[in-house]
Each structure stands twice: as C-alpha cells, then as structure tokens.
Amino acid sequence: MSVIGSRTLIASALVGSMLWTATPALADKEIGGGAETPNGASGNVDGDTLSAGVGRIVYDRSKNGSGGSVGAVSPTTTWTPPACWYAPKYTPAQLQAYMEPIWEAGSTGDQWDAEQREKYVNGGEYKDFNKEKTGKGYFWDSYVNESYPPGWDKCTKAPFWVDTGDAPPPGIENAITPEMLAQLAYAEIRVPGTAVKLAPEGTTKVNLPTWAWLDGADFKPVSVTASIPAIGLQATTTAEPVSLKIEPGTGDAQTYPASGECAIGNDGRIGEPYAKGKADETPPCGVRYLRSSGDGSYKLQATVTWKISWTGTGVNDPQDLPPGEFGADQDVIVQEIQSINR
Template sequence: MSRTATVLVLVCVPVLVAQSAYAERGKHGSNGQTEQRADTGDDGTVSVTVGGVVFDRSKNGSGGSVGAVTSSTSWSPPACWYAPKYTPKELQETLEPIWEAESTGYEWDAEQREKYNAKDEEKGFNKDKTGKGYWWDSYVDKSYPPGWDECDEDPFWVDTGDAPPADIENAVTPEVLAELAYAEIRVPGTEVTLAPADATKVNLPTWAWLNGAEFKPVSVTASVEAIAIEATATAEPVSLQIKPGTPDAETYPASGVCEITDGRIGAPYEKGKADSTPPCGVKYLRSSGDGTFPLQATVTWAIHWTGTGGAGGDLPDGAFGATQDVVVQEIQAINR
C-alpha cells in the first residue's frame, strides 16, 4: 500500500511548506516531519528550532563570508533522528484524521488504532500519562543527505526521566545533539591576505595571513527542553593549508601547513622584511602569464563537545576552504 508523509517547515512566521517525504515508508502523515522556527531573544541570542531541537547560534561564526565545515573523515552528522514530538492529545489529533480519511488502508488503520489503544477514551494514546512523558517520532535533515530515510520506527512512548529504548539508533542523547550541532557550525571564509597584494613576482616570497580577530573558537548549543538535555559543539582553528595552484611553487613551511600560534594564522608583512622567510606563504617559480594561479587556502578546525551530565569528547576535525586567483609576474630587468 502507498504511505505518504509530509515535511513541515516554519520559519519566523507561520508559513507552512509541504514537501513529499517517506513516500513509500511513512507510517502516518507526520513521519519525517521537520519543523524550523527562528527566534531572537532580548539579549540578542539567536536560536532556531529544527526537528524538535533548539540550536543556539549566538556564538556561531558570523560575517559576510561563512560556511559549514566538512568532516575530514567519512563521518557525517545524523541524517535523521528521534526526539519528543507529541503529547498524547497531539498524537491523537495527528493520527485520527488520517485514519478517518482511510488514506493508508483499512487494515493498516485498524492495526494502528489497536496499537495506540485509540478506542479507550481515558487511556488511549497514553492520555492517562499526560504530563509524564512524550511520544517520540522521527525528524529528517532538511537537505535529505544519504540515510535520511532510515528512521522508520513508529512513534514510541518515553516516560519523563527515562532514556529512550537502547535499540533505537539516533534517539537524541547529549552525544547525538552534539553531532547535530556539528552540522550547524559556521566558520569564517578563508581568503588569505597576501603581500605583495595586487600581484606577486617570480621567486619572491609572498606572505600570507588571515585576520586573527575573525579566527577564534565558535560554538553551537543544541538542546531539547522537553527532556532537559543539551550539548555544545565547539570548533577551534588549528592550522591553515596553502595549495599554490601550480606545481611550480614552494610553500612556507615546506608542508604548506601553517600552524596557528598565539591565536594568529600566519603573520602580516612588515616593511623591511622583503628578504625574510615568511612563517606562512608561497614562492612562485614561474609567471602566471596572461592568467592567474588558483591558490587554495583551507583552515582545519578541531571540534569537541560537552553536554548534560558532564558528557563530552571529540568529534572529527572539520575543514573550510576557499580559492582565490593570484597574478604572478616576471621581474623585469633593465639592461644598460
């Protein structure tokens, strides 16, 4: 039988956008539902509610050029997860219209009515436990990455204070929240400042650095108020890797990886240091001719997390990079 679901997106104002999801597997209309709401507190705190999780972005990266880090390994944050979604009354109000419409077939509806004890007006949908727990259900990353359709459990009940069933993967815990916060981290762009600025010369050491004021730790806190858990994922810059865009070049240091020291990434060029070796930079061995070389600068961010109950640990390093065009000219000699 065909079973459909709907993704609901709510951003700042009550605007609902419906998208097809779980077309073959949604066991009821809400499976796979993702909600999004943005709020700004009186203190300027920016929080966004996505998939039953509140993300505090007030300490996230900001500015005109920011982006999401990419894991340095094959690991990726959860594509779907389970979190508290319904009170008993809310689940009843969600499911009964679907059953009445017979959109999922008589047999399926009958099974569901029995499962949730729908005929019992006092205890159906766990109404006798109102205020003592929640029905949990699945949420999906709005970008639908690989694995988004793997959370296919029916809504399940969890008493307040109890952990979700151990056999259900990606039910929110502090660690899962940390992984979801990882996906929300935004870091500054990585266009480096070069000296010489407009065009460099063949065999001339070119200094490279990043604005140290922008490259500081950033963090996102994810929380689920209904069960009083939270986790904060923090990203700290650790190194800058430079790839000149041509094999005919040398980097400083030779590895092309500039370690971050004293909160600085590289060092600004100062007058009188033209013959000095830059702590971070590049020397091109040939001209770029009528074109340019695509210099790529990538910052690696070490990411760790802390959470409710003293939990915490490391998450995979993340990287964010950008490419910029560099003009390299021949040094003009004058013959006398």
C-alpha cells in the same frame, strides 16, 4: 522494511502534508529537522502545536561565525550527521489529532487502521492514547534530517511512550542523545572566509617570497548549541582554527613551510604580517613562485582546518568530532620583473 513500517511512513507523509498546508507560519520554521531561529539567536517552538513537535531541536547560533563570507566546514572524513532520530513529539491529545485523520482518510487500509486503533485506543499497548499520563511524558516519534537525505526510511518505528525522566525503551536505535545533538549542531557551524592577506598583495614577483597570514581577530573559536528543552538535553559543538594550508595553484612554486601547513600561533594569528625590512627573511607562512603567471594569474587556495569538539548533558570533557575544512581561491599575479620588497 515491514508492511507496517511502510504504511506508517505513507501515513506520516499524508498527515505531514496536511499540516504543512494548514500551518505555513510554522512550516517556515522547520529546517533540517530542527527549529529555525533568527541568525545569532536562540529560540523555542510551541510545544502545544502539533506540527512543531515537542522534541524539535532548538539551535542557539549566537556564538557562530557571521558575515557575508562565512561557510559550513566540510568534514575531513566521510562522516555525516544522523539521518534521523527519535525524540518526544506528541502529547496524548496531539497523537490522537495526528492519528485520527489517517484512519478517517482510509488510505492505509482497514487492517492497518484496526491494528493501530487496537494499539493506541483499545488498550493493546495504550488505552485512549495514554491520556491518563498527560503531563507525565510524551510519545516519541522519528524526525528526519532534511539536510542530509535520504533519511526518511531509516527510522520506521511507530510512536512509543516514554515517561518524563526515563530513558527510551531498550533496543530503540537512534534515540536522541547529547552526542547526536552535537553531530547535528556540527552541520550548523559557520566559519569565516579564508582570504589570506599577502605581501606583496595581488601582484608579486618571480623568486620573491610572498608572506601570507590570517589575523587572529578573524579566526577565533565559534560554536552552536543544539537542545531539546522538553527533556533537558543539550550539546554545544565548538570549532577552533588550528592551521592554514597554502596551495599556490601551480607546481612551479615553493611553500613556507615546505608542507604548506601553517600552524596557528599563541596569539591566534596564522602566519606573520610582513613588515618593512623583512625582504631577505623567510616568511613563516607563504609562497615563492618560480615562474611568471604570464597574462593570467595563479589560483592560490587557502584552506583552514578546524578542530571540532563537543560537550553536553552529562559530558563535561570535550569530545572530538571529525575535523572540518573551509577554504577559498584568490588570484595571484606573478611577474618576471625582479624587485626587492622593502
């Protein structure tokens, strides 16, 4: 990292601390580099408020999973969302309000302060913080993904100007894009818990097929939209359930199908509910335990795989993101007593 980049980070931390202390109401809204909104609602951040940043991400979670058992999906690969990105952050007046306390504090050194004054005030790159262009664009700066640290040292470029409607200057890595918004929305996805329905329920018998299923009403697509209203950029990330994996919790068991992977049906249901008279049939999704659990129980692991895709500004055809998984354990008692489940 360059000396200038290091000093920029120190200065940013200094002023960020000052703003956090001065505006606690707004600080409460700043989570994961984006604007927190009430559960299931969309929201905005005041673009004229310095601590908010005009390019902060707004999340609409109204179509997300809800309820006490929901959780975040875990990518099936080592993929993670962006650590940081560049987006609109300051009007000319806001950048002045940001920079001048840094210079006045004198904590970054006279040389650095002089270089920054030359750049932003004296016309080295911008004259008087580019105030002649007020209302015609924004200074872009970095935002850090606080949910996936470390990210503070990944974007070190000083604030730069972008006219409204223009793309960032060439060579700016990590400038925000619809795909990056989709990746950030991925981390906000919440899906329902995976406690499967079993028949027999809770207690089953050795060598007796146990049926397993999930209702389609509980497992339907969910989505989160991330947007930056200031530049009209948005992306919607959608998660759709595709399969259920059953792991019996012991090697002394047989799964149905043999792979343990139960695909979702056309009706949105995974597996099939048990009905009276099916005791002699093989369940389309389930397990048969070959040995008693003794005085304890087996931990049956049920994991749903979700297909993740996105659409957004300029992208109408769904684009794939890494699949995600979410699962949970449940106790199954297996007894030696033989019986017929009718």
